[in-house]
Amino acid sequence: MSFLAPLFIAGLAAVSLPVLFHMIRRTPRGRIPFSTVMFFDPSPPQITRRSRLDNWPLLLLRALALILLAIAFARPFWRATTGANVAVNDGRQIAILLDSSASMRRGKIWNDAVARAERIVDDATPVDRIGLFTFDRTLKQVVGFEESSSLEPAARKKLLHQRLAETKPGWAATDLGEALQYVAETLVATDVKTTDQQSGKSKEIVLISDMQVGSQTRPLGRSQWPADVKLSVERVKPSSTTNAGLQLARSAAARPTEEDKIRVRVVNAANSTREQFQLRWQGDGPFYSTEQTIDVYVPPGSSRIVRVPFDPNLSSPAKLVLTGDDHDFDNSISVDRTTVQNLNVLYVGSDTASxxxxxxxxxxxxxxxxxxxxxxVIGQPPGAPAISPDTHNVGLVVVAEPLLEKQFDWLRRHAEEGGTLLFVASSADVYQSFGKLIGKPDLKVREADVAGYAMLGDIDFAHPLFASFDDPRFADFTSIHFWKYRQIDGDKLADCRVLARFDDGTPAVVTKQLGRGSATLFASGWHPADSQLALSTKFVPLMNGLLELNAGRLDRQRHYTVGDAIPIAARANESATPSVVHGPESQTIQLTSGQRTFTDTVVPGVYRLGDAPDVPRFTVGLAASESRTAPMPVEKLEALGIPLKPTETPATKAAAAQRERQLKAVELEGRQKIWRWLILAAIVALMAETWLAGRTTKQIAIGHAEGAES
Amino acid sequence: MTTSGDFIDPLTLMRIKSLELRAKAVVEGFQSGLNRSPYHGFSVEFTEYRQYAPGDDVRYLDWKLYARSDRFYIKRFEDETNLRCHLILDMSRSMGYGSLGYSKADYARTLVATLSYFLVSQRDAVGLVTFADQMESFVPARFRTGHLRRLMVTLEQQVAGKSTDLDVPLEKIAERVARRGMLVLVSDLLSPIDTLENRLAHLRARGHEVLLFQVLDPAELNFDFDNPALFEDAETGRKIYVDPNTARANYQQRLEEHIAGIRSICDRLGISYRQFVTDTPLEVAMGEFLRSRQHKGSLPARTSAANRRAA
Structure with a gap:
């Protein structure tokens, strides 16, 4: 028999209390000063009848009650009998989360990380469930819980080792927050699926990572972390810490006057020990040679922008390399020539630009x-016979006046090939032209009756045109007042998508897909006579949104980071969608038909869309955050509400084992509840004692009464 | 012991703070009864003529007698006063015991004070000796103004001594009280009486008349305790566990033996013995005192002289 609270056994000492009280009773109540004791017997006092233990059953009953109480308070339980039921190891549910971001390419930390993962696999008991995940920008499940738990322990171990050996670090950025959140949810979700018996498994994520400060942790603070999922961090460290990174600065060749230079950013990690680096081109060009190096001084923890001479007419992408640090995973960037794209906006209207x-x-x-x-912007007076078919690269056609018959054909064809048309209904006629274009020539358009002003409401932020406003900070369109707008009666535009309505419900922005392109109608003008739209901050993003609606963002950005999805949809007036993409390491990726984005940007370098010699190219580089390799304090995760499992030392292990024993004891005791029986027995003993004492008292009283009568 | 309604209850008497007032109250109450009593006035002057012998003080020659008879006679006065009384009070700790709200010492002090007051009011010379294991204080017998006050002050002293030892004090008294007179020993006499007889005989041999007043608490006589307790000796501090129910008989027997021993000593030596239980009114005690005096018949000196002559 064991005790949960053995200290209470000390209460057994209370058994001596009745005897002690008896002893106290034996001694005289008090001292009486007396004039002389010379007439008393000098012999020690006799043991009177009172001094003897004259009621053994009472004493024994009281002692028994006390003993039972003391043992009950000590919470006894049988360890041997029912221990087997409880001592079942519920096992753990372990998710090994392995960082495979680009920064794990430093030194030997990848091997170190894999070794640690293998050790965790080896240390796991057969009842443990193990899942293996890797993450960089995205999370990848290497071995799922179901897969691993369906195997025998030996086979499972072999599978995990094999998969670990196959895993290699990638080039993408580190999104630690998403990965942790997802794995934690997976742990909880897979546990719920299992039976009740297994829901007692302790859930644990073992994060094996270099814990670089550039890791993204954003989603963590926002949502509640599952309370029963613990995180333990196995940090792998490189032997040397100096690391500088090279990135293309945003809008690398933004200045027209500096066309022969590019701007690059050199970032030095906070825990670097060196601060002097060199930049050098690989390859030849008119402005630079491989011999020429540029010295860069960057103190640890800071960054510098460097202007590097560059040939804008480069025929093939060149590579800029940084030297002087310990790790070269982020030391080179590919730079392609910057081609300025010329886009035309056709304006069909008679008013002048001034x-x-x-x-x-x-x-x-x-x-x-x-x-x-x-x-x-090319003005096209409405009286002109037709829009010139020679006009190339038309990104947007703005129709501000009623169209002539001959203009319809070209515009319809332009739209069907992927062009974007915008009808600005500054008059009812333009509205009718829009109707005619979309196949509703009999629209009855009239001037709306506006009391004061109208505002935009019911905006469809799901549409790409308004998607950039889908944020509480930008979604307020009520500050734009409309004095005049046009409306039609009835529900004639049912097959069009209404992107915005005025506050009386009248459609304000309407769009209709025409082939690969679209036609959009504004029911009011943006000039001051109609509204405040042109003066609002929403105007420029709206117009640019329209311009990019079908052209995609390819033209705006030609430099991507690893893992970015690249739109490859063909624009109007360009060749058809390529069927193949050539990657930097001369690999070829086949595209499926209808694929509009290319997502296999897993390696930094230059990608070419298609086979032709002059196809569009884009460069993919490392994320800037990957170069920030200084270690992130683990406490940051704790601050984000993730309970960290304390690192195990022998002392903490012993404490944990002790705690576990204690918990088991508590559980055993809770099941057996021997204390209840003991308390019951104590109550019975006390009742017996009360009865016995009452009887004895009565007898004594009778004896006294009889004595008094006699 | 019977108490009369005319007398002051000892408890009430003890509430009077001033010892002198207490004594006065007793004596006046007693005297008011005394006026009707037949024992009034026993003081008589005594003179003696003796043939002059060379060496006698010529101041005491009775010249008138010489003129009449032509013989030298020395005129000898017995004393200026008719009685020289020394009151010997036991102040040991055992006297501090009392079960009635006042101690034996209080009672004894009042008794002594009353006697003093009474004797002084009769123009007798009264002296006071207090003792415990040693002689504590000694006030010679005088009759003068303020002497009563001095006696009272001496009596006011609290019980300070330890054990009762009659030997040394009685020996000292025998040395210091040269003139014959009356000695009144007031004590509980709760000490071994082995040597008491010798000492008292010594006093008697010096011609003193000795009165022995034993003051006892009723509890000491009856031993009416109920619960067993640790009885602590007031003098020695010795503790003895006693169950009164069992020890009572034995105690009372021994006490009676003790008292009987004292009585027999007194009888042998011609000492007047009185037992005062502290719940007896003092007037009664006084009455008994006087009765015993009357029983003796005459003045102490004369009695002693008569006895000697008779012997």
Whole structure:
């Protein structure tokens, strides 16, 4: 028999209390000072009848009650009998989360990480469930819980070792937060699926990572971490810590005056021990040679922007290399020539570009040039016979006046090939032209009756045009007042998608897919006579959104990071979608038909879309965050609400074992509940004692009464 | 012991703080009864003529007698007062015991004070000796103004001594009280009486008349305790566990033997013995005192002289 609270056994000492009280009773109640004791017997006092233990059963009953109480409070339980039922090891549910981001390519830390994972696999008991996950920007399940638990322990171990050996670090950034969140949810979800018997498994994520400070932890603080999932962090460390990274600065060749230079950023990690680095081109060009190096001084923890001479007319991508640090996974970038894309916006209307009361005045200013794009607005007076078919690269056609019959054909064809048309209904006629284009020539358009002003409401933020406003900070369109707009009676535009309505429910922005392109209608103008739209901050993003609606973002950004999805949809006036992508290490990726984005950007370098010699190219580089390799304090995860499992030392192990024993004891005791019986027995003993004492007292009283009578 | 309603209850008497007032109360109450009593006035002057012998003080020659008879006679006065009484009070700790709300010492002190007051009011010379194991204080017998006050002050002293030892004090008294007179020993006499007879005989041999007043608490006589307790000797501090129910008979027997021993000593030596239980009114005690005096018949000196002559 064992005791849960053995200290209470000390209460057995209370058994001596009745005897002690008896002893105290034996001694005289008090001292009486007396004039002399010379007449008393000098012999020791006689043991009177009172001094003897004259009621043994009472004493024994009281002692028994005390003993039972003391043992009951000590919470006894039988360890041997029922221990077998409880001592079942519930096992653990372990998710091994292995960091496979680019920073794990440093030194030998990958091997170290794999070795640690293998050790965890080896240490696992047969009842444990193990899952293996790797993560960089995305989480990959290497071995799932179901798969591993369906195997015998030996086979499972072999499988895990084999999969671990096959795993290699990638080049992507580290999204630690998403990975942890997902794995934690997986742990909880797979546990719920299992039977009740197994829900007692302790859930644990073992994160094996270099814990670089550039890891993304964003989603962690937002949602509740499952309470029963513990995280233990196995941090792998490289032997040397100096690491500098090289990245293309955003808008690398933004300045037209500096076309012969690119801007690159050199980042030095916070725990670096060196601060002097060199930049050098690989390959030849007119402005640079491989011999020429540029010295860069970057203190640890900071970054520098360096302007590097560059040939803008480079025929093939060149490689810029940084030297001087310990780890070269982030030391090179591929730089391609920057081709400025010329886009045209056709404006079908008669007003001049300098008239602030017209519509064109604002269109001219809505498309600022950047290093990658140059937009020209071409006016097309409505009286002109037709839109010139020679006009290439038309990104957007703005229709501000009623169309002539001959213009319809070209516009319809342009739209069906992927062009974007925008009808600005500054008059009812334009509205009718839109109706005619979409096959509803008999629209009855009238001027809306506006009391004061109208506002936009019921905006469809799911549509790409308004998607960029889908944030509480930008979603407020009520500050834009509309004085005039046009409306039609009835539900004639049922087959069109209404992107926004005025506050009386009238459609304000309507779009209709036409072949691969689309036609969009604004039911009001943006010039001051109609509304405040042109003056609002929403105008430029809206117009640019329209421009990019079908052209995609390819033109704006030609440099991507590993893991980015690249839109490959063909634009209007360009060749058809390529069927193959050539990667940097001369691999060829076949695309399926209808594939609009390319996602296999797993290696940094230059990708070419298609087989032709002059196909579009784009470069894929490392994420800037991967170069921030200084270690992140584990406490940051704790601050985000993740309970960390304390690192195990012999002392903590012993403490944990002790705690576990104690828990088992508590559980055993809780099941057996011997204390209840003991308390019951104590109560019975006390009742017997009360009865016996009452009887004895009565007898004594009778004896006294009889004595008094006699 | 019977108490009369005319007398002051000892408990009430003991509540009077001043010992002198207490004594006065007793004596006046007693005297008011005394006026009707036949034992009034026993003080008589005594003179003696003796043939002059060379060496006698010529101041005491009775010249008138010489003129009449032509013989030299020395005129001898017995004393200026008719009685020289020394009151000997036991102040040991055993006297501090009392079961009635006042101790034996209180009672004894009042008794002594009353006697003093009474004797002083009769123009007798009263002295006071207090003792415990040693002689504590000694006030010679005088009759003068303020002497009563001095006696009272001496009596006010609290019980301070330890054990009762009659030997040394009685020996000292025998040395210091040269003139014959009356000695009144007030004590509980709860000490071994082996040597008591010798000492008292010594006193008697010096011509003193000795009165022995034993003051006892009723509890000491009856031993009416109920519960067993640890009885602590007030003098020696010795503790003895006693169950009164069983020990009572034995105790009372031994006490009676002790008292009987004292009585027999007194009888042998011609000492007047009185037992005062502290619940007896003092007037009664006084009455008994006087009765015993009357029983003796005459003045102490004369009695002693008569006895000697008779012997």
């Amino acid at each position: 008239d602030p009361d017209g519509l064109r005045f604002y269109i001219e200013r809505a498309f600022p040039d950047n290093g990658l794009r140059r937009v020209t």
